[in-house]
Amino acid sequence: MNLAAEVNETLANYSNVLIYSAMAVYTLAFLAHIAEWVFGSRSAVGRTAAAITVEAADRPRAQVTVQTGGNTAEKGGTAVLERPKVVTRSAAGSRDVPDGPGAAGGSEQGDVYGRIAVGLTVLAFLFHAAGVLARALSVQRAPWGNMYEFSTTFAMVAVATYFTLLALKKNVRWIGLPLVTTVLLDLGLAVSVLYTDSDQLVPALHSYWLWIHVSCAIISGAALYIGAVSTLLYLFRDRYEAQLEDPEGKQPGRFASSVLERVPSAASLDKFAYRINATIFPLWTFTIIAGAIWAEAAWGRYWGWDPKEVWTFITWVAYACYLHARATAGWKGRKAAYLALIAFGCYLFNYYGVNIFVTGKHSYAGV
Amino acid sequence: MSTTDTDTAADKAAGASAEERELGAAGSQLSTAPSEEISLPSLGVLGWARWFWRQLTSMRVALLLLFLLSLGAIPGSLIPQTSIDALKVQTFKDKHPTLTPIYEKLQLFNVYSSVWFSAIYILLFISLIGCIVPRTWQFIGQLRGRPPGAPRRLTRLPAYTTWRTEAEPEQVLRAAQRIMKGRRFRTESSGDAVAAEKGYLREVGNLLFHVALIVLLVSFAAGQLWKFEGSKLVVEGDGFSNSLVQYDDRKSGQLFNSDDLAPFGFQLDRFTATYERSGPQMRTPRTFNADVTYWDGADGAERKTRIKVNEPLEIAGYKVYLLNHGYAPVVTVRDGKGEIAYKGPVAGLPIDGANLTESMVIKVPDYRNKAGKKDQIAFQGQFLPTWVRSQGMFSVFPALDNPTLVLTAYHGSLGIDGGTPQSVYQLDKSRMKQFMESDGTSKYARALAVGDTMKLPNGAGSLKFEGVKEWASFQISHKPGTEGALIGAVAALVGLAASLFIQRRRVWVRAVTGKDGTTVVEMAGLGRSESAKLPEELADLAVRLQADAPPATEPEPERQPEPEPEAQSAPESENESENESEKESAPESENESPESDGEPASDSGPVAGGTDPADPSEGAHA
Ligand code: HEM
Numbered sequence: 005m006n007l008a009a010e011v012n013e014t015l016a017n018y019s020n021v022l023i024y025s026a027m028a029v030y031t032l033a034f035l036a037h038i039a040e041w042v043f044g045s046r047s048a049v050g051r052t053a054a055a056i057t058v059e060a061a062d063r064p065r066a067q068v069t070v071q072t073g074g075n076t077a078e079k080g081g082t083a084v085l086e087r088p089k090v091v092t093r094s095a096a097g098s099r100d101v102p103d104g105p106g107a108a109g110g111s112e113q114g115d116v117y118g119r120i121a122v123g124l125t126v127l128a129f130l131f132h133a134a135g136v137l138a139r140a141l142s143v144q145r146a147p148w149g150n151m152y153e154f155s156t157t158f159a160m161v162a163v164a165t166y167f168t169l170l171a172l173k174k175n176v177r178w179i180g181l182p183l184v185t186t187v188l189l190d191l192g193l194a195v196s197v198l199y200t201d202s203d204q205l206v207p208a209l210h211s212y213w214l215w216i217h218v219s220c221a222i223i224s225g226a227a228l229y230i231g232a233v234s235t236l237l238y239l240f241r242d243r244y245e246a247q248l249e250d251p252e253g254k255q256p257g258r259f260a261s262s263v264l265e266r267v268p269s270a271a272s273l274d275k276f277a278y279r280i281n282a283t284i285f286p287l288w289t290f291t292i293i294a295g296a297i298w299a300e301a302a303w304g305r306y307w308g309w310d311p312k313e314v315w316t317f318i319t320w321v322a323y324a325c326y327l328h329a330r331a332t333a334g335w336k337g338r339k340a341a342y343l344a345l346i347a348f349g350c351y352l353f354n355y356y357g358v359n360i361f362v363t364g365k366h367s368y369a370g371v
Numbered sequence: 372m373s374t375t376d377t378d379t380a381a382d383k384a385a386g387a388s389a390e391e392r393e394l395g396a397a398g399s400q401l402s403t404a405p406s407e408e409i410s411l412p413s414l415g416v417l418g419w420a421r422w423f424w425r426q427l428t429s430m431r432v433a434l435l436l437l438f439l440l441s442l443g444a445i446p447g448s449l450i451p452q453t454s455i456d457a458l459k460v461q462t463f464k465d466k467h468p469t470l471t472p473i474y475e476k477l478q479l480f481n482v483y484s485s486v487w488f489s490a491i492y493i494l495l496f497i498s499l500i501g502c503i504v505p506r507t508w509q510f511i512g513q514l515r516g517r518p519p520g521a522p523r524r525l526t527r528l529p530a531y532t533t534w535r536t537e538a539e540p541e542q543v544l545r546a547a548q549r550i551m552k553g554r555r556f557r558t559e560s561s562g563d564a565v566a567a568e569k570g571y572l573r574e575v576g577n578l579l580f581h582v583a584l585i586v587l588l589v590s591f592a593a594g595q596l597w598k599f600e601g602s603k604l605v606v607e608g609d610g611f612s613n614s615l616v617q618y619d620d621r622k623s624g625q626l627f628n629s630d631d632l633a634p635f636g637f638q639l640d641r642f643t644a645t646y647e648r649s650g651p652q653m654r655t656p657r658t659f660n661a662d663v664t665y666w667d668g669a670d671g672a673e674r675k676t677r678i679k680v681n682e683p684l685e686i687a688g689y690k691v692y693l694l695n696h697g698y699a700p701v702v703t704v705r706d707g708k709g710e711i712a713y714k715g716p717v718a719g720l721p722i723d724g725a726n727l728t729e730s731m732v733i734k735v736p737d738y739r740n741k742a743g744k745k746d747q748i749a750f751q752g753q754f755l756p757t758w759v760r761s762q763g764m765f766s767v768f769p770a771l772d773n774p775t776l777v778l779t780a781y782h783g784s785l786g787i788d789g790g791t792p793q794s795v796y797q798l799d800k801s802r803m804k805q806f807m808e809s810d811g812t813s814k815y816a817r818a819l820a821v822g823d824t825m826k827l828p829n830g831a832g833s834l835k836f837e838g839v840k841e842w843a844s845f846q847i848s849h850k851p852g853t854e855g856a857l858i859g860a861v862a863a864l865v866g867l868a869a870s871l872f873i874q875r876r877r878v879w880v881r882a883v884t885g886k887d888g889t890t891v892v893e894m895a896g897l898g899r900s901e902s903a904k905l906p907e908e909l910a911d912l913a914v915r916l917q918a919d920a921p922p923a924t925e926p927e928p929e930r931q932p933e934p935e936p937e938a939q940s941a942p943e944s945e946n947e948s949e950n951e952s953e954k955e956s957a958p959e960s961e962n963e964s965p966e967s968d969g970e971p972a973s974d975s976g977p978v979a980g981g982t983d984p985a986d987p988s989e990g991a992h993a
Contacts, residue, residue: 090532090906090913211681286867293860302681304600304692304848306856307591309455309483314448321441325434332430343438350441358448 015142020195022135023156027191029128030184036121037107037181043117044109044266101245103268107178121180122170129163132191136160148218151359155194159187162226169230174276178267182233213298220291224284225351228323231280232348235341238273242338245270274341278330281344285323292316315354322347427494428501436495443491447482450474454481496588503581510574517559518568521879525895528879530906532913535889536920543882543892546919550912551878564881573899576869583863590855598624599632600848605639606699606716607840612636613689613847633687633849637665640675642696642841646769654725654769661693661843678845688849695844697721697729700754700776701837704733707741707830712748716840719754720796726766729754731778732798733834734785741830747785748827750834751798752778752816776836779816780806780827806831875899878912882920889923892916 108114136157140147148154166183169176244256244264256264267273295316296306307313326343329335426432451459460480464471478485525531536543540563547565548558556567601621603611611617613635623629641662647655661678667687678684684691699716706712712735719729733750740746757768758775783803787793806815806828817825819836826833876898885891894916896909 090530090910092906093527093529093531282871286864286871289864289867293857293864296860297857298681300853301683304683304690304846305850306853309447309452311448314444318441318444318448321437321444325437325441328430328434328437332434335431335434 012142012144015138019135019138019142022131022138023191023195026128026131026135027188027195029124029131030188030191033121033124033128034181034184034188036117036124037184040107040114040118040121041181041263043111043114044105044107101269101271103175103272104178104264104266106175107181107266109266118177118180121184122177125163125180125184126167129160129167132156132160132163146215146218148214148222150198150200152194152198152200154218154222154355155190155198158222158225159190159194161222162229163187165223165226165230175268175272176230176276178237179230179233182237183230186229186233211298211301213294213301217291217294217298220287220294224288224291225355227280227284228288228348228351231277231284232345234273234277234280235344235348237267238270238277239338239341239345240264241267241273242270242341274337277341277344281323281326281347285327288320288323292320311358312354315350315358319347319350319354322350424501427498428505433495433498433502436491436498439491440495443482443488446479447488450479450482452480452482454483492588496585499581499585503578503585506574507578510571510578513574514571518557518566518877520559520561520566521564521881521895525879525881525893528895528897530896530909531894532909533891533893534913534917534920535885535887535891535923536917537923538890538920540882540884540890543890543916543920544880547880547882547894547912547916550915550919551880554912556878563883564879566877566879568875568877570873570875570898572869573873573875574870576866576871576873578866580863580866580870583859583866586859587856587863590852590859593852593855594624594850596624596626597852598622598848598850599627599629600846600850602694602844602846604718604842604844606718606842607639607642608716610636610638611845611847613687618847619844633689634669635665635667635671635687635689637663637684637686637691639663639843642843644696644769644841656769659693659696659843661696661845665691688851690848692846692848693843694846695721697727697842698754698756698771698774699840699842700731700774701840702733702750702776703835703837704735704738704748704750704832705834706735706738706748706832708739708743710739712738712832716842718795718842722753723765725769727756727769728764728766730796731776732796733778734787734795734798736785736787738782738832740782740832746782747803748780748782748832749785749798749803750778750780752776754839756839758818771839774821774839776819777816778819778825778834779814780825780831780834782806782831874904876905876908878909880916890920892920 106115106118108118136147136153139153139156143149148157162183166176166179240260241264244260247253247256268276295313299308299313300306322343326340326347329340329343451463453460467474474480478487482488522528538546544560544563544565548560548567551558551565551567554569556569557571558565558567560566599621600623601618603617603619605611613632615621615629615632639661643658643660643662645657647653647657659680662675663678663684664673664675665684665686666673676684678691678693680693683693697719699718701716702713703711704713713733717731717733719731721727722730731750731752731754735748735750738746738748753764753776755764755766755773755775755777756770757766757772759767759773764777781798781800781803785793786799786802793799807813808815809828815828817823819825819834821836821838824833824835876896878894878896881893882890894909894913896905898905
């Protein structure tokens with residue numbers, strides 16, 4: 005009676021079971037991360053990290069020697085090849101603060117828990133990815149036809165981005181706990197509030213631009229999310245460093261110190277966030293262009309100020325603002341960071357807010 | 372570190388950072404971003420005008436305008452917009468009588484064409500042009516110029532390396548120039564040093580991006596001004612030819628001329644739709660296909676094609692989109708004398724989205740009653756593609772499972788003779804009388820299956836429900852500038868990628884004879900940003916250069932860094948920068964270089980580390 009593929013109920017059920025399993029394993033990963041942070045706070049290195057940080061701010065740190073060639077000089081310091089020692093020097097006015105030791109704070113036990121957490125996250129991710137795949141197979145189309153599917157895929161891509169960064173040996177293990185926490189929240193929301201049975205799409209969504217446009221939007225969002233977490237942490241860490249720099253002023257509380265002394269330095273976090281945002285901005289631009297091409301094909305106009313389009317545009321302009329702010333005297337640093345957070349807020353609103361509160365042409369995807 | 376400042380006069384006025392002065396010309400013009408001048412204008416109209424222009428084209432104002440643009444776009448997404456859904460605007464207005472006049476004053480129902488929104492983006496684009504033009508000139512100037520000479524102290528640059536070699540200084544410099552040329556650096560040799568620069572494409576990309584934004588906006592505006600858009604409902608078997616009178620409704624841009632309508636047409640041969648039969652999304656449409664025969668030009672050849680929701684027919688610069696569909700019951704109406712008064716399909720107006728219940732109005736103006744007197748009759752009611760008796764007068768499924776036509780009838784004056792336009796979907800009953808059942812009290816109405824006939828009371832005529840055709844409505848639109856917008860968008864993307872991923876950087880190599888008679892080779896790099904790649908690239912170059920200038924055998928004693936007092940004394944660097952002539956690389960560095968051998972990094976210790984090639988925050992001046 006219809007040409008579209010029949011829903012394969014069995015696969016859809018498998019998908020649900022897999023997603024629930026993934027959530028269970030993510031929960032274990034979450035607990036392992038908590039253990040990592042708790043042991044880290046008790047470790048000797050962790051406790052003295054604050055002191056090191058202050059000292060380091062006051063005097064030039066001994067050089068860190070990092071091999072070039074295979075890998076990028078990750079932290080500051082010296083990039084060394086066989087013979088030529090390349091000496092790097094930081095920008096004037098920036099704090100020379102080393103990165104914190106990481107969540108485990110140098111505690112071996114903490115580190116073991118941290119590794120377990122990452123391992124569990126990998127396992128959970130496999131369930132998660134299998135769940136998304138089963139869902140896609142059950143409907144024989146891209147697994148992002150409604151908000152439930154979009155949420156599960158989104159979380160999956162965020163975790164994949166994290167793994168990619170880890171594999172590239174970027175200093176991102178600190179993001180494990182916040183990431184797993186949000187993934188759990190996102191999946192929880194998806195299975196409870198946003199759940200929609202697997203089914204076909206209305207004809208307007210049949211287009212290969214669906215694949216291109218939405219997959220780019222999801223990848224952008226997942227990466228921008230990691231950028232936003234980093235930016236947020238930058239704001240805390242920056243204030244923490246500023247407080248340490250000024251011993252007369254208000255000092256950070258014990259809990260704040262315990263957490264913040266272990267994360268990377270404000271400068272590293274800021275740069276990490278910038279790199280992600282700047283790398284993703286062209287992809288986000290492409291997402292909009294792809295959306296416009298699709299809209300042209302489906303509705304006869306590439307741009308119609310539909311609420312979803314408007315918020316995509318607002319998000320884009322907000323990130324352009326952020327990039328401009330970083331190039332403008334007096335705006336880089338904290339102010340630019342606020343802009344980046346606003347920009348990510350726009351992305352989130354575009355996704356949840358516009359789908360739920362505003363009706364427009366895009367709202368037929370089904371909440 | 373480096374600088375985005377370009378014009379040196381403004382530089383001084385604005386008070387460049389100590390670092391910048393220290394590096395002097397070496398770091399200048401790595402970018403062509405406008406300078407941030409905050410000085411107050413000198414008096415006079417011209418002074419103020421210049422000041423205003425400078426403000427408008429500054430990054431600060433560009434930032435502000437961008438921010439305003441995103442803020443300004445928000446209300447349009449929350450308040451219904453006339454251009455998108457006029458009906459919703461009307462509902463909103465009826466619901467909010469107090470807010471409406473305020474909103475109307477603020478043009479909140481037409482945000483994207485409002486004066487204030489236009490003002491923001493026009494200012495932004497003036498600012499953009501005011502930004503691009505001088506930057507382009509500057510950039511061309513830079514292309515014609517040469518990479519700036521080596522700063523006096525290479526140790527102060529963000530990436531630095533040095534070694535001693537037995538090779539002669541000239542030989543080393545020649546090799547350095549050859550190697551860097553081979554790596555597509557632009558090089559310039561002067562005195563004891565070679566200067567090289569690379570990554571000009573970054574600036575090209577940035578300019579391309581900003582120019583592309585203008586192309587995009589102009590194309591968008593052209594599309595708005597010359598657009599033409601109309602819709603047409605076509606019943607299976609009927610046709611459409613592109614002329615104004617054929618459209619059911621139409622919109623056109625201010626500059627569109629209706630004489631320009633291209634001659635083409637099409638006929639709807641068949642429309643098919645399928646629906647989900649089960650599951651939570653039961654009755655959502657799965658496929659819509661409109662099979663048409665079309666022709667381009669007054670007597671062009673006929674061709675067949677299928678129009679789908681995402682696949683419009685493109686013809687003569689127009690696009691024909693499938694917009695909507697519904698049913699058109701085919702009826703035969705006979706008058707009181709038994710003559711056919713009307714025969715054909717009548718399109719219904721869908722009144723519930725999912726199940727395609729349609730409201731029907733059939734107007735029959737040419738009608739004679741039993742006595743042969745001229746009169747007019749009309750039928751009103753509903754068409755239900757799937758009628759289930761127990762479920763009331765609404766269709767329960769959108770497909771034609773049990774098509775039923777439920778009608779009642781009127782006679783009198785349709786009110787269409789006066790020439791006032793009237794909707795075909797509405798019946799003006801003010802001068803019509805409803806037919807009554809023969810008992811005289813209840814209203815006459817019938818539910819017809821295909822093939823059924825309803826006979827009006829007292830031999831007033833009949834209506835036979837012959838069958839059902841589908842209708843499809845099409846949007847026919849012509850929008851120039853779409854290609855321009857696409858080109859602009861793609862160019863913006865390319866420019867953006869170049870501007871964000873390419874790093875502009877400079878490398879200097881200096882070779883002088885040291886105290887012990889060997890040659891001291893120094894290499895230093897400077898980028899717009901502190902980059903992990905820059906030290907790597909420098910190390911790479913150094914390794915290559917060492918093929919021609921092998922390090923002297925006697926190994927350097929590894930000593931721990933000792934802070935060089937000279938490196939940290941701010942006053943000294945201040946003095947240096949006062950002296951403009953010293954900025955350019957000069958031979959007097961001879962004495963310095965040997966000092967800075969070993970581990971010159973002690974200078975200022977570690978760095979905040981590896982960055983992306985083009986972090987502008989690093990490039991911008993404090
Ligand atoms: C439609 C509005 C605009 C958008 C969307 C936009 C977007 C961008 C983006 C995404 C960048 C990042 C490239 C990079 O970081 O290198 C950038 C850089 C830049 N923009 Fe714009 N821009 C706009 C208007 C303007 C205006 C009006 C000006 C002039 C005042 C301007 C001047 C610049 C400059 C100088 C840079 C390079 C900054 C640097 O050298 O690091 N832009 N723009």
